[in-house]
Amino acid sequence: MEYTSPLEKTLRAIALTLVVIFFMFPILWIFLMSFQTNETILRVPPSVVFEPTLTNYQALITGKLETSAASLEINFMRNLFNSVFLSVASVAVAMLLGVPAAYAFARHKFRGSEDIAFTLLSFRFAPPLLVLLPLALYFQQIGLADTYIGLIWVYQLICLPLILWIVRGYFEDISPDIEYAYRIAGHSWFATFRKIALPLAGPGIAAAGLLAFIFAWNNFIFALVLASADKQPVTVGALAFITASGIQYGQIAAGIVLSIAPTLALALYAQKYLVEGLSLGAVKG
Template identity: 80%
Template sequence: MDHTSTLEQVIRGVLITCVLVFFLFPIFWIVLMSFQTNETILRIPPSIVFEPTLSNYSALITGRLESAAGNLDIAFMKNLWNSFFLSASSVLIALVLGIPAAYAFARFRFRLGEDIAFTLLSFRFAPPLLVLLPLSLYFKQLGLTNTYIGLIWVYQLICLPLILWIVRGYFEDISPDIEHAYRISGNSWLKTFWKIAVPLAKPGIAAAGLLAFIFAWNNFVFALILASADKQPVTVGALAFVTASGIQYGQIAAAIVLSIAPTLALALYAQRYLVEGLSLGAVKG
């Protein structure tokens, strides 16, 4: 019995190691590339033994990209700030609008309620190219092209449906009897929502907010069409590394490392809420 148990543990350990290597090796290789020059990266056969350099990160921070065709000004740090500002602002607005809406859909039954909820969800799954043409025309008429307000508005197509549907499920998992007992004590509906429903759904809210932030951070198409270089996030700004003299692989790798660092740090910080929030609905019985 002990021999079988030990064998199972060994097999489980080997499988877990294989999975970790499969998923983490590309990240490891990208990190190595970020400390190499283009000549080292393109060397055949590739090697993990090299003389590291910080020139790629220096180019990103200073905004001066050196290539065979000459120096090129890039605004990577500005693009990085744009990504953070657009994603954080979009998620904040989506939480303010989506949490009360999710509670209303979870607690109240009204005419066309499910149809409205499904319509909002369909925005999340609709191809971006489907709405880009009419959006670009409307944005030109309203003067929202190449503005932060316009991009944050469009990002609600990403964040709001996601938060609405995820948080709605957690509100439905909360027993209405808890809220009724609190209301009987003389508390208002608003106070019950703020003091009882929201704290109980906090893991789900945190998970939905984190996922919405990641999806907004990774968005590419909306900002590419509706914003110019000074408003574009880092996903679009990375196109600057594809120059006429070639592709700057080292700078791209360094840009990837700096781009994933904020979302990775946020995910590590909120992992307890993320795991708890995503698993809460799985035991609904």
């Protein structure tokens, strides 16, 4: 056992606390903001003492924002649904395509396989805007602009490489002989893929899926350029709170709280897998 002195322990605790405060403070502040009105948020100097109100959440959920100037329609719930739908569908499509592809890249070295895998990864290198503007033009011509299908397709730029590279690492970790042992016992390679490779790589696939979900959920720029209001996810939808009559900080904060809640819950729940998936992907990739 490694011995750590009490002093070292205390110093470590202090350092950890500082780091946690540094990262958690914005979230905490936003959480507090979401229960305040614009007036209390904007007062100088700011204070943590206020009378909590649920009007922000109320406005988001009912879709009606009453301000002193006018009443405003907001589609926050619609946006939330879009976020869920787009992320889930994108991850599902990416899994369907990416997991078999990852298996192929891990197991079968064919001519150009490394090049193809790298090309897929390189989608992550390109600045999204560079790709998006021409893509928007094409999408308009072929009628994919402002459609869920179009968005899900573009979201593959985020999800597919992620799933491919992480899951590939997991497949490579499985000894091919385990699969051979199964195949030689009279099973086709497809049965082997389903019964041996998939279950053994299960945790990795789950981690990759979760990561891809979080990345898709947090995406902003694709939907901003390619979708109109009724197809936009929450990340873009939050822009609607910047109105002509002022910025609705309270609603934005409440919207953020609602939109990070699902991913935060997922991340906390699957923390172990996520760390594993990320570090494995980093080592192997």
